[in-house]
Amino acid sequence: xxxxxxxxxxxxxxxxxxxxxxxxxxxxxxxxxxxxxxxxxxxxxxxxxxxxxxxxxxxxxxxxxxxxxxxxxxxxxxxxxxxxxxxxxxxxxxxxxxxxxxxxxxxxxxxxxxxxxxxxxxxxxxxxxxxxxxxxxxxxxxxxxxxxxxxxxxxxxxxxxxxxxxxxxxxxxxxxxxxxxxxxxxxxxxxxxxxxxxxxxxxxxxxxxxxxxxxxxxxxxxxxxxxxxxxxxxxxxxxxxxxxxxxxxxxxxxxxxxxxxxxxxxxxxxxxxxxxxxxxxxxxxxxxxxxxxxxxxxxxxxxxxxxxxxxxxxxxxxxxxxxxxxxxxxxxxxxxxx
Numbered sequence: 001x002x003x004x005x006x007x008x009x010x011x012x013x014x015x016x017x018x019x020x021x022x023x024x025x026x027x028x029x030x031x032x033x034x035x036x037x038x039x040x041x042x043x044x045x046x047x048x049x050x051x052x053x054x055x056x057x058x059x060x061x062x063x064x065x066x067x068x069x070x071x072x073x074x075x076x077x078x079x080x081x082x083x084x085x086x087x088x089x090x091x092x093x094x095x096x097x098x099x100x101x102x103x104x105x106x107x108x109x110x111x112x113x114x115x116x117x118x119x120x121x122x123x124x125x126x127x128x129x130x131x132x133x134x135x136x137x138x139x140x141x142x143x144x145x146x147x148x149x150x151x152x153x154x155x156x157x158x159x160x161x162x163x164x165x166x167x168x169x170x171x172x173x174x175x176x177x178x179x180x181x182x183x184x185x186x187x188x189x190x191x192x193x194x195x196x197x198x199x200x201x202x203x204x205x206x207x208x209x210x211x212x213x214x215x216x217x218x219x220x221x222x223x224x225x226x227x228x229x230x231x232x233x234x235x236x237x238x239x240x241x242x243x244x245x246x247x248x249x250x251x252x253x254x255x256x257x258x259x260x261x262x263x264x265x266x267x268x269x270x271x272x273x274x275x276x277x278x279x280x281x282x283x284x285x286x287x288x289x290x291x292x293x294x295x296x297x298x299x300x301x302x303x304x305x306x307x308x309x310x311x312x313x314x315x316x317x318x319x320x321x322x323x324x325x326x327x328x329x330x331x332x333x334x335x336x337x338x
Contacts, residue, residue: 004196005196005197005200006046006049006050006052006053006064007046007049007050007189007192008050008053008199008200008203008204008206008207009022009047009050009051009053009054009207009210010203010206010207010209010210011188011192011199011203011206011207012043012046012047012050013177013181013184013185013188014177014181014185015042015043015047015173017171017278017279018034018036018047018171018173019047019050020259020262020275021034021169021171021279022034022047022048022050022051022054023054023210023213023214023217023262024169024255024258024259024262024276024279025051025147025168025169025258026051026054026055026147026214026218027214027217027218027221027258027261027262028218028221028254028255028257028258028261029055029145029147030254031168031169031251031254031255031258032126032127032148032166032167032168032169032251033126033147033148033149033150033167033168033169034048034148034149034150034167034168034169034170034171035111035150035151035152035159035164035167035169035170035171035283036048036149036150036151036152036171036173037151037152037153037154037170037171037172037173037174038151038153038172038173038174039153039155039173039174040153042173043173043185044109044151044173045107045109045151048105048107048149048151049064049105049107051064051105051147051149052064052104052105053207053211054210054211054214055104055105055147056211062103062104062105063100063101063102063103063104063105064104064105064107065097065100065101065104065105065106065107065146066107066108066109067097067106067107067108067109067114067122069109069110069113069114071097071118073117073118073121074096075096075097076096076097076098076118076121076122077096077098077121077125077131077133078093078094078095078096078098078099078131078133078140079093079094079096079133080092080093080094080133080135080138080140081093081094093133093140093142095142096131098122098125098131098144098146099131099142099144101144101146102142102143102144102145102146103145103146104146104147105146105147105149106122106126106146106147106148106149107149107150107151108122108148108149108150108151109150109151110151110152110153110156111150111151111152111159112152112153112154112156112157112158112159113152113156113157116160116163119159119163120163122148123148123163123166125144126144126146126148126166127166129143129144129145130142130143130144131143131144148167150167164283164284165244165245165247165248165283165284166247167283168251168254168255168280169251169255169276169279169280170279170282170283171279171282172282213262214262216264217258217261217262217264218261220261220264220266221257221258221261223266224257224260224261224265224266224267224268225267225268226253226254226257226268227267227268229268230253230256230257230268230272230273231249231253233270233273234249234252234253234256234273235249237273237277237281238252238281241281241284241285241286242285242286243281243284243285243286244284244286247284248280248281248284251280252273252276252277252280252281255276255279255280256268256272256273256275256276257272258276259272259275259276260272
């Protein structure tokens with residue numbers, strides 16, 4: 001079966017934030033995939049399909065597998081033939097979507113419309129990299145390592161917070177393109193539809209450059225230290241944003257390192273931390289709780305209030321939104337290497 005040609009990611013007009021997030025995920029798949037939010041007609045699926053090409057090479061393309069919206073649990077995880085187990089002494093496994101996606105990209109369109117049990121199972125396997133099927137005391141397991149890409153239209157329903165958190169990065173396509181950009185989008189789409197092979201040949205050079213840049217960044221990734229200074233910047237901002245748990249810190253640190261590799265740097269700079277902040281925080285940030293006014297019994301007198309103000313009465317609370325960081329600070333003692 002011949003796979004249809006895919007629209008080259010290098011030819012996509014605009015959506016620079018999403019293209020960057022996809023490239024970072026191609027550089028370090030351990031980031032945990034990308035959740036793409038946006039209304040209909042924003043080319044979410046076209047952009048997602050471009051990721052598979054970045055993970056592979058010109059000679060070898062990893063699989064790009066789509067999970068159908070109406071899929072059953074057996075379709076997702078696969079099935080075990082118990083009759084074969086009784087007759088032949090071993091279980092016969094029929095692979096599902098997870099097995100076919102191993103080593104590539106698993107794309108879930110309208111992930112917010114999937115039943116909760118199916119989403120729970122999907123994300124657990126994405127985190128562990130192993131799919132295990134058990135039936136009547138017989139079990140089978142196989143590798144299921146893939147980059148998870150989900151798309152959703154927030155107007156059609158939200159994901160539960162704990163499921164949102166399992167996606168490494170989150171990007172929203174909510175900005176309408178300008179008229180000139182819209183014209184360019186339409187022209188390229190029409191050119192691709194009329195001659196897919198010719199269009200891809202025209203963009204082959206730019207696509208190859210993008211692929212090679214991701215491959216080079218992937219090769220230098222392990223030489224870039226996950227240093228204490230970058231960790232200090234990130235943990236302070238996660239705390240300021242009221243983020244629950246520690247997944248955001250880890251994802252953010254990995255994404256910042258991938259961004260440094262993308263730039264060709266040998267270490268993580270503050271610009272790398274800032275560049276990926278919104279990707280890591282957008283779906284995890286909580287508004288800071290409103291401060292309650294003091295009760296009459298505990299209210300300070302004007303004299304004591306003035307005294308407190310003179311001693312630095314500012315609470316020191318940081319803003320909930322990420323901001324451009326200030327000058328480089330001394331690493332706290334607990335963050336320094338022994």
